[in-house]
Amino acid sequence: MTHFRNKELKKVLINAAYSKSHREFPHYYGRLRGENVAITNWLEEMPLSQWAQHADEGRRFGHMTTNISECINAVMKDFRNFPITALVKSSYFRLGELFARKGCEALAQLQVGAEFSQTLIKAIEFNSKHVNTMNFYQFDRSRTNFTIEELAAVSGSRRQNYQVLLDEEKCDCGYFQALHIPCRHVLAACSHARPDWKQFVHPVYRMESVFNVYRSEF
Known part of the structure; x- marks a missing residue:
């Protein structure tokens, strides 16, 4: 969006990036090239494995960088305007509570014999x-x-x-x-x-x- 400001082609790029199939990816990538070759030239400056899920050999287990960024935003949004000391303190206590709660949930699942998540x-x-x-x-x-x-x-x-x-x-x-x-x-x-x-x-x-x-x- 910084370089090309095209909302419609942004959706096509997202579909290309999230494609898990080697057969599905060319459909979206070809559409990008057909409508704006400058976008595909820009993409080709980056290794395919860094932005296309079908080419990452499963290293991310389906996670994409944008998803991880949004997760961090969700954690930080309630105290993003705090002074730095309060920011660190709030982050620490929220993570501590989360760690304890998720640990209890995992232990409870193990105790009832759950094999998988x-x-x-x-x-x-x-x-x-x-x-x-x-x-x-x-x-x-x-x-x-x-x-x-x-x-x-x-x-x-x-x-x-x-x-x-x-x-x-x-x-x-x-x-x-x-x-x-x-x-x-x-x-x-x-x-x-x-x-x-x-x-x-x-x-x-x-x-x-x-x-x-x-x-x-x-």
């Missing part, structure tokens, strides 16, 4: 809703290579076929690689080939990992 459970429940609206095609004896055909359009995506490679932990939609959790296509493949989808979840989503963040005293 609620974030993961909600994602799996959401993705599982679409499993019965897909066809499966298996292409190898080891039952790791599938093409998943979506029979009904899912919000936010075009109806199409997706290749799933379970042994490489890859799916054409890009969500599997970016978030390190099973996407709807991987869940569909697992329901057909019968491997446990839990083996494809990154350890960071396990409650032991979550609790370890808050294990020490603040």
